[in-house]
Amino acid sequence: MEELRGGYRVLFWLVAGLCGVDLLCMASTWLPGEYTAPQWLVRGLFLSAFPALSVALVCGFISGAAAQLTGSRNAGRLGRYVRLLPRALKVAYAAVICLAALGFATGAGTAEDAKADASGYYYTYWDKTADPQHSVRVELTEPAYYEALKADLRISGATSAVFLAFSSFLVLASASASAGRTGTAPEFP
Incomplete structure (x- = not known):
């Protein structure tokens, strides 16, 4: 990860930090009782993912990482690049994938757009089987x-x-591709 310099380093650690905070907020939903993480924080982290992904995609296209890691002519490069990552990073990415899968699995069955007002707690849905629908x-x-x-x-x-x-x-891959182009680090295998 020595190719991670300057703006790439800042962006990588910013996005990784946001991901860590997001996972902690998600894990807090498994605690008994009311939710402990504020809703505004969870919603803000959700909204921050889109600009972060946009910036990472722009970095990927500008650096050439997207072209180096995708496409039929580059089959296997992505897998080789993942194998070259440090062990701690592989474990971290695997943990994110596992926790996200667990979050989807445990949240999918009970997620309704629940609301509260003076009359109580409820959720609404559109009954398409009724005539007229309501x-x-x-x-x-x-x-x-x-x-x-x-x-x-x-x-x-x-x-x-x-x-x-x-x-x-993607930011890490972009930093590697940029470093490979300037001759300070080898190109993806």
Whole structure:
């Protein structure tokens, strides 16, 4: 990772740090009781994943990493590049993938757009089997409301963690491609 210099280093650690905070927020949804991470933080991390991914994609295209790692003529290069990563980074990326998969799996069954107002806790859905079609309100208990809310936050966290992890990988690949072009590090194998 000695090719990670300047702006690439800053961007890599920024995105990796956001991914770590995102995973901690997602893991907090597995704790019993109400959610502990503030909703605004989870939503903000979700929204921050898109500019980070955009910047990483631009870096990938400018540096040539996207062309070096994809395409039919470069089959196997991506796998060889992943094998060259330091062990700690491989473990970190594997942990992100596993935690995100667990987040999707545990959040998918109970995630509703739960709401609360003065009349209680509920979620609504569009009943397409009725004639005419209409919106149906389903009442929730307080524990069910918090479980639905935590499942929704868990899915948001898992999605942004995957985007942020991919962004950090792309930044690292872009730094390697840029270093290979300037002659300070070898090109991808």
